Amino acid sequence: MRVVGGWRSWGGLVPIVTFVVLFGLLPIGILFGTTLAGAGGLSGLVAVASDPLNQRSVGNSLLQGGLSAGLAVAIGYPAGVFLGRYSWPGRSAVRGFLLVPFLLPSLVVVLGVLDLFGPSGFLSGPVPALRPFGSGIPSIVGANLFFNVPIVILFTAAGCDAASPELEETVATLGGRPWRAYRDAWGASTWVGASVGGLLTFLFSALSFAPPLLLCGTRCYTIEARIYSLDQVLLAPDAAGVLALLAVVLFLAPTAAYLVLLGRLRTRPSRRIRPLRPAPLRSPAVLAMAGVTATVALAEGALLAAILARTFDPVGGGGVGSAWGTLFSAATATRLGLPVLAALGNTIFFATAASLLTVLLGIAAAQAVARRPHRGVVLGGLLFLPLLLSPIVLAYALATFWRPVIGGAPNVWLLIVVSQAVLALPFAVQSVEIPLAGLAAGASESARTLGATPWVAFLDADLPRARDGLLTAGMFAFALGLGEFTATYFLVTPQFTTLPVALYGLTDARAFPVADAAAGLLLLLSLAVFLVLSVGGRRVEL
Amino acid sequence: MSSSEPVLRVERLTSAWDGAPVLRGISFDLRSGELLSLLGPNGSGKTTLLRCLAGLDRPTGGQLWLRGTEIGRWPTHRRGIGLMSQEPALFPHRTVLENVAYAPLLAGRTDRAARDEVAPLLQLLRIEAFVDRRPDQLSGGERQRVALARTLAARPAVVLLDEPFASIDVELRSELRAEFRRVLRELGVAAVHVTHDREEGLFLGDRVGLLFDGQLESLGVPSEIYAHPTSVRAARLLGYNVGSDATGPFAVRPGEVRLGAPGAGRRVGTVVAAGTVGDVGLTIVAFEDGARWEVRVPPAAPGASIGARVGVDWDAEVPLGPAPEPSKEPKNGRTLQRP
Numbered sequence: 001m002r003v004v005g006g007w008r009s010w011g012g013l014v015p016i017v018t019f020v021v022l023f024g025l026l027p028i029g030i031l032f033g034t035t036l037a038g039a040g041g042l043s044g045l046v047a048v049a050s051d052p053l054n055q056r057s058v059g060n061s062l063l064q065g066g067l068s069a070g071l072a073v074a075i076g077y078p079a080g081v082f083l084g085r086y087s088w089p090g091r092s093a094v095r096g097f098l099l100v101p102f103l104l105p106s107l108v109v110v111l112g113v114l115d116l117f118g119p120s121g122f123l124s125g126p127v128p129a130l131r132p133f134g135s136g137i138p139s140i141v142g143a144n145l146f147f148n149v150p151i152v153i154l155f156t157a158a159g160c161d162a163a164s165p166e167l168e169e170t171v172a173t174l175g176g177r178p179w180r181a182y183r184d185a186w187g188a189s190t191w192v193g194a195s196v197g198g199l200l201t202f203l204f205s206a207l208s209f210a211p212p213l214l215l216c217g218t219r220c221y222t223i224e225a226r227i228y229s230l231d232q233v234l235l236a237p238d239a240a241g242v243l244a245l246l247a248v249v250l251f252l253a254p255t256a257a258y259l260v261l262l263g264r265l266r267t268r269p270s271r272r273i274r275p276l277r278p279a280p281l282r283s284p285a286v287l288a289m290a291g292v293t294a295t296v297a298l299a300e301g302a303l304l305a306a307i308l309a310r311t312f313d314p315v316g317g318g319g320v321g322s323a324w325g326t327l328f329s330a331a332t333a334t335r336l337g338l339p340v341l342a343a344l345g346n347t348i349f350f351a352t353a354a355s356l357l358t359v360l361l362g363i364a365a366a367q368a369v370a371r372r373p374h375r376g377v378v379l380g381g382l383l384f385l386p387l388l389l390s391p392i393v394l395a396y397a398l399a400t401f402w403r404p405v406i407g408g409a410p411n412v413w414l415l416i417v418v419s420q421a422v423l424a425l426p427f428a429v430q431s432v433e434i435p436l437a438g439l440a441a442g443a444s445e446s447a448r449t450l451g452a453t454p455w456v457a458f459l460d461a462d463l464p465r466a467r468d469g470l471l472t473a474g475m476f477a478f479a480l481g482l483g484e485f486t487a488t489y490f491l492v493t494p495q496f497t498t499l500p501v502a503l504y505g506l507t508d509a510r511a512f513p514v515a516d517a518a519a520g521l522l523l524l525l526s527l528a529v530f531l532v533l534s535v536g537g538r539r540v541e542l
Numbered sequence: 543m544s545s546s547e548p549v550l551r552v553e554r555l556t557s558a559w560d561g562a563p564v565l566r567g568i569s570f571d572l573r574s575g576e577l578l579s580l581l582g583p584n585g586s587g588k589t590t591l592l593r594c595l596a597g598l599d600r601p602t603g604g605q606l607w608l609r610g611t612e613i614g615r616w617p618t619h620r621r622g623i624g625l626m627s628q629e630p631a632l633f634p635h636r637t638v639l640e641n642v643a644y645a646p647l648l649a650g651r652t653d654r655a656a657r658d659e660v661a662p663l664l665q666l667l668r669i670e671a672f673v674d675r676r677p678d679q680l681s682g683g684e685r686q687r688v689a690l691a692r693t694l695a696a697r698p699a700v701v702l703l704d705e706p707f708a709s710i711d712v713e714l715r716s717e718l719r720a721e722f723r724r725v726l727r728e729l730g731v732a733a734v735h736v737t738h739d740r741e742e743g744l745f746l747g748d749r750v751g752l753l754f755d756g757q758l759e760s761l762g763v764p765s766e767i768y769a770h771p772t773s774v775r776a777a778r779l780l781g782y783n784v785g786s787d788a789t790g791p792f793a794v795r796p797g798e799v800r801l802g803a804p805g806a807g808r809r810v811g812t813v814v815a816a817g818t819v820g821d822v823g824l825t826i827v828a829f830e831d832g833a834r835w836e837v838r839v840p841p842a843a844p845g846a847s848i849g850a851r852v853g854v855d856w857d858a859e860v861p862l863g864p865a866p867e868p869s870k871e872p873k874n875g876r877t878l879q880r881p
Contacts, residue, residue, distance in 0.1 A: 166631035169598050172618035173625040174645040174696045180619075184633065184644075 013379065015364040020382055020425070023418045027401035028393060032248075034400075035241025048242040056219075057226035057243075058250065064137065064222060065206030068144035073198040076149045079296050080156020080197075081190055082289035086279035094297055095157070096530070098150035101300055103476075103526045105483030105500045106147070106210040108519040111507060112303035113143050113215065115310045115516065122306050139215040144205040146303055149296055152197030155265070159193025160186065162265055165275075192265050199258040203251060207390045209486045214507055223247045224392050228490070231396060244393040307523055310516035327517040335509070336502045337494040340518065347498040350413070350488070351481030354420035358428045358477035359470055361421070365429055366458075366466055379429065395419055395490035409493045416496060419487040424477035479529040483522065547610065549574050549732045550595070550623075550700050555604035557590055557756070564590045565601065566756040572700060575730040577723070579747025580758070581740055583779060587756040588736035592702045595734065596625045608699055624698035628708045630689035632677040638688050639664075639673035645696035663691045666725050683714045690722060694729060701726070703735040707742065719746060740780055744768060752776050774862055783835040784862070785809070792859040796836040799856045801825065801846055807853030811835070813846045827854055 039048060048054055082088075083095060101109070117124045117134030124130040132138050163186035171181040209228065212220040221229065223243060231240035280286050315323045326332060333339040365379060398415045406414050463470075485500040492501055499522055506515035548571035557565040565587050572578055582588050593599040595606065597618035606614045613621050632641050639657065642664060646656035664670040667687045677685055686706055693701055706722070707715045723746055726733050736753075737743050743750055744764040751761040760772050771777035777784050777793035784793055804810050811827035814834070818824065825837040825846060835854065846852050 164631060166627060166629050167633065169596075169618070169625065170631045170692075171644075172598070173596050173621075173623065173698075173702075174648065174692065175619050175622070176648050177619050178617075180648060 013365060016361045016379070016425070016429075017382065019361055020422065023398065023402070024394065024422050027397035031241050031393075031397040031400050032245045035238045036245065038238035039242045044238065045242055045246070048239050049246060051239075054226060054239075054243055054246075057221050057223045058246075060212070060220055061206040061222040061224075061247075061250075064140055064144065064208065064212070064220070065202040067137075067141050068148060068205035069198045069202035071141065072145055072148040072152045072201040073194050075145070075292060075296060076152025076197060077156050077190070077194045078289040079149075079293040080153040080194060081160060082279065082286070082293045083153055084157030084160025084190070084193075085276065086286070087276035088279045088290070091276075094293065095154075097297065097300070098153055100304070100526065100530050101147050101150050103479040103483065103530060104147075105485055105503070105519075105522050105526075106143070106208070107214070107485055107500055107503045107507060108307060108483070108522050108526075109143050109146050109303065110210055110214045111503070111515060111519045112146070112307045113139050113211075114507075114512075115306040116303060117142070122309070134215075136216050137220060140208070140211045140220060141205075143211040143215065144201070144208060146300065148197070148201035148204060150300065151200055152194055153293075153296065155193040155197035155200075156190050157193070158265060159190035159196075162193070163189040189265070192261050196258060196261045196265055199254050199261065202254055203258065206251065207247070209392060210504070214504075223250075224390050224486070227390075227392050227396070232490070237396075237400075240396065244390070244396070247390065247393070304523060307516055307519050310513045311520040313513040313516070315513055323513040323517040324520075326514045327521070332506075332514060335511075336497060336505055338497055340499070340502060340521075343497050343499045343502045344521065346496055347482055347500070350416050350420055350484075350496075350498060351478045353417040354424060354481040355428075355474045355477035357417065357421040358424050359474040361425065362429050362470055362473045363463070366463070366470070391419070391423055391484070391486035392490055394422060395487035398487075399491055412491055412493055413496050415491050416488055416498075419491060420481040420484050421477065423484060423487065424480040427480070428473035428477040475529055475532060479526055482525055482529070548572055548607075549576075549609060550734075551605075551607035552595070553605040553607070555591070555594060555601050555606070557587070557594055557599065557601045559590075564756050565594065567604070568753075568756070568758050569604075570751060570758060570761060572732050572734060574732055575727075577726055577733045577735060577746060577748050578751065579743040579749070579764075580734065580736045580751045580753050581738070581743035581779060582736070582753030583738055586753045588738075588753055589704055590756075591753070592625060592704050592734065592736060595700075596623050596702055597621050598625070622696075622699045623702060624693035624696050624700070625702045625704065626686075626689050626693045626706050627704045628706065630677075630685040632685060632688060632692070634677055637674050637676055638669060638680070641677070641688055642669075642673075642691045642695050644692060660691065660695045663695055666728065667691045667721070682710050683718055686710060686718060687721070690725065694725070694731065699732070701731050701733040703733055705737050705739075706735075707739075708737075715742075722746070752779060754779075769860075771860060772863055777860070777862055781836075782860070783833075785829075785833060785835070785859075786831075789861065791862040793862055794835070794856045794859050796838045798858055799835060799837045799854060801827070801837055801839070802853040802855060804851045804853045807855035809854045811852060811854055813848050813850045813852055816846060816848060827852060829854075 036044065039045065083091065083098075114121065114134060116122050117130055117139060119131075119134065121130075121134055124134055133142050168181045168185040171185045172178075176184065206222060207224045208222055209224045212222050212225050213228075218229070224247075227240045227243050227247070230236045230243060279290060281290060311323050312320050313323060314320060315326050328340050330339075336343065395415075398419055402415055402418075403409075403412065406412075483500060484498075485504060488498050489501050489504060492498065499518060503515060503518040503522065506518055550572040552571075553569050555565055555568040556563065568587075568591060570578070580588055580591070590599060594601045597613075597616060601614070604614070605612055608621065608623070633644070636644070639660070642660045643651075643653075643656040646659045647653070651659060661670070664673060667690060669684065669687050669691060672680065672684065677688070680688065690706070703722070707718055710718055719742060735743070735746055737746075744767070747764055749762060750764045750767045752759045752767065754775050759776055760767055768780055771780050771782060771793050774784050774791050774793075781796065782793035783796060783799065784791060786792070800807070809829060811829045813825055814828045815826040816824070821840075823839045825839070826834055827837060828834050837854070
């Protein structure tokens, strides 16, 4: 008997799997093999693992990741429950706004931390006691929280959505008080959501690059920063490769846990969605949740506002707004090696190309995962693997394996596009995959019975319903491409310098507030993408 | 409380969704040990009514009295009103026993005491053989039995049943209906049951109410409700053929219609479908005014071919009135008991 859908239905996964294997797993596998051999095999592995500086980077990664994840969950959980369970004025706007930090380049956030808590920060200026938050571990954790508290909030809210409303009502009709309903019916799924957010925070923070580099220096280097330093500064590529391999082993367990919990979060036990109820603000617990949510929204807004406000600081004897003039001046062009407008053009070009590539791969993948949630989980795992290996390792592997193949520096732009697409895929494809996985089969099956092939049925019946998801995926990939710094910084040659790389140069040289103007430009671009997503009424899933 | 005093009294209950009325002044009493079936088409407000009674939705007006106490503002968990829905909503991570014993454990009983307390219910609902299974290891009918046992283990003053058999296979449905009726009678629990299935409503209820557009149109014992439909929509819901003549609308039972030659009956129509349903012949006749009637005859009776003109006659008809206005009290069966 032939199974309907059989092996042919996997066909859609071929392009995306081929892409990830060719531009992710294969070069990385070869990199690990060659560097391990170059370092002397097992003895080299032991030597790299016992190096005190490497050990410190591992300790830093665990410390920064653990602290950031713990605090992000502590702050994000109550706000996530408030967002996920209750209706209140401005809820949709806040939910949308919380996505902005995720789309922002890490360098912009670093700059925002300096603008608020640095030597002449908006907050640390009048309140010197806040200065410790402008450097060292507290500043790095602060930057990590800016990115990741919204992630925990959104995943916790998704956990509220995933709970069964019938079960909650049943507990009440059986005599259980609200806290019992929380304990027995809906609390567990919110913790699954918070744990997913917490694990993602841990991974992002433990593998962060720009914050330790710019806010603290070598004593705070994470594994990611240490790999970069070993390869690009100390010129020890084998040691860098072996350390990357150790990092993979180290972060395998949290990544697996993230994927398993993400799969659980997507398995809805009920067809009915719990309606939101007006927030009972007389309840002290709910009031506290509202307070945390407002504080988070304000803090996120304050950081963004600080960057934009700083761009109006006078520079070089000029007046208000002279930072913007300086940003586009010939002097800045000389310092960066190319005009800022050219860097902006490069940025937009790479982001556009990466988003188109992502959408094309997303369409193919969508066909394979439509109505097959388990495949979505498998695909998610596959796409997440390169991310586990971190952008710097990905860039390192791409440069080692593909750079000679494509003809060297003149064509390195290809690798930048590919790396941005690989990094955007896990998040962008979810926007397509989640709505498709839950589709009813009716329309597609009707098309099949009317004579359509599986592909035609998919294009006619399913794809139109995934159109919003595809547009979101494209915009998402575009926004992530705009802000991508780590892999691009590793791969880029001067002629292909992007705005984030230029921003790094300006920040590293402490060229404030011109750097703020560059950050403001990136921020405005990201906000524009967010507005397009919001005005389009598209719901974005992380 | 005297034995004649109702367990539950619902007075002029109203509810709205986005400003549109869903319940329009529902009133009824539920007596001790009584099973009240409310029969209504989709969108008539059945589920909303039960959710308001359980405290899951907030009514916009009216009063609820449970054993003489006004409970309209009480939270769900304090009401002592159990709700069982079409979806059994069992705790997926708990065994059957843990599900059923949930409410006794909630009330602070020890494991042993809770187990002893629910043992008779497990036996009564014939689920004692799989107490250690989890919900995903049960069939649909078994899950519904467990859900009822869990609801009853909370010792509710009133049980609300929201189309509990809607997702059950046809052959199992009648068995479960009989089982539920037996258990509820044996325990003497008062219950309100809502359904759109007339056979189920008329079979289960000690009394039956007809619900349309958020109004309770009729309330009475099943035989009376069936014998005396009060309006065109009530007659249609109960399965009558509806016609109209100079005196107004009337209803005729499908089994009391006879087919003959075109000039032989009071009306003339065209056969649009004909066949058999088990041991009954079923013919659909369309009239010029657009009405369609079902005619049920023994299969041996002479059938009419599709497209044939036939005369239609009947033995008895029930005169029908118009649907009552929203503010009117339900009639038939006939008047509600007032406090």
